[in-house]
Amino acid sequence: MQAVRVFIRRCFQLSTSRTPVNRISVSELSDGQSVEQVFRAADKQLRVNRQGGKYILLKLSDKTGVIAGMLWNADERIFESFDRGDYVFCRGRTQIHNGTLQLIVTEVERMDESEVTVADFERFDANESERLMTRLADLIGGLENQSLRRLGEIYLADTTFAERFKKAAAAVSNHHAFPGGLLRHTVDMMEICKLVAPRYPQLDADLLLFGAFLHDLGKIEELSCDGEISYTDRGQLVGHIVIGVQMLGEKIAAFENAGDDFPAELRLHLEHMIVSHHGLIEFGSPKLPVMLESVTLHHIDNLDAKLWAYTAAIQTDVGGDEKWTNYNPSIGRKLWKK
Structure with a gap:
């Protein structure tokens, strides 16, 4: 019951004010930003950490790119409240982890397509x-x-x-x-x-x-x-x-x-x-x-x-070095930016 109450409270809090003044595209997000806006849930996975707690790993996208999202202390009810491909309103904060920008999500709510500007998420030109x-x-x-x-x-x-x-x-x-x-x-x-x-x-x-x-x-x-x-x-x-x-x-x-x-x-x-x-x-x-x-x-x-x-x-590199990217393990090197 506690999980249900938390979920309902989250949804109520989101529904009271869920339209940001200016939307920040994924490609323009940077470390340490507070985020309150809509993404498309490109993917979601319900996982269990070493302590047995559940969390949701997300891929959140718009037409400019994709960012990983982490929603800690989650459960099946929250996980099942939206589907892959749905538009979701998220609150959270960006941070860099292992050289990659991610969003630590504190609240998430499914949005109806009629409530969003679809052009912000359509990657097909x-x-x-x-x-x-x-x-x-x-x-x-x-x-x-x-x-x-x-x-x-x-x-x-x-x-x-x-x-x-x-x-x-x-x-x-x-x-x-x-x-x-x-x-x-x-x-x-x-x-x-x-x-x-x-x-x-x-x-x-x-x-x-x-x-x-x-x-x-x-x-x-x-x-x-x-x-x-x-x-x-x-x-x-x-x-x-x-x-x-x-x-x-x-x-x-x-x-x-x-x-x-x-x-x-x-x-x-x-x-x-x-x-x-x-x-x-x-x-x-x-x-x-x-x-x-x-x-x-x-x-x-x-x-x-x-x-x-x-x-x-x-x-898409989010490192602070003006000349070099962070080390990229998939290609085994840093890259020269200039």
């Missing part, structure tokens, strides 16, 4: 997505290889595929981990291919470009962007590399149903580009890259992913 799709169509349309150009047009003519591609993320974390991130990553890689290929005439420029288009398309099925970006059942059981090869087979079947055979060797080369793009067996590639184009694709993929991830690490 529809206008940017349309611009990128237009550029993608131009890049596909500029291919000299007729079979590749027609195959690419079959992908883009699939409206279900196109709509899902626009909103897909490229990862759960690390790089391009936002709705629309996969499209951004793909087009950026294709643009790099356009710059690299003319410098190396031994490369098949069309094959390289189309490999960049294909390499991560399986992530459309591997990842879900409803609420928190997470793996689907198919993603965990099969993975985006196998899914990408399966998708390629479906589109080639559609190509051939239109009355023409797709070149068998070209199909093998495209399949190889997909299955080898991680570069190493220990990084998840079933095969090592053995074609000049697949070697190039791997390094372009790695370049774009690393630059995006490292830039994000610099931009």
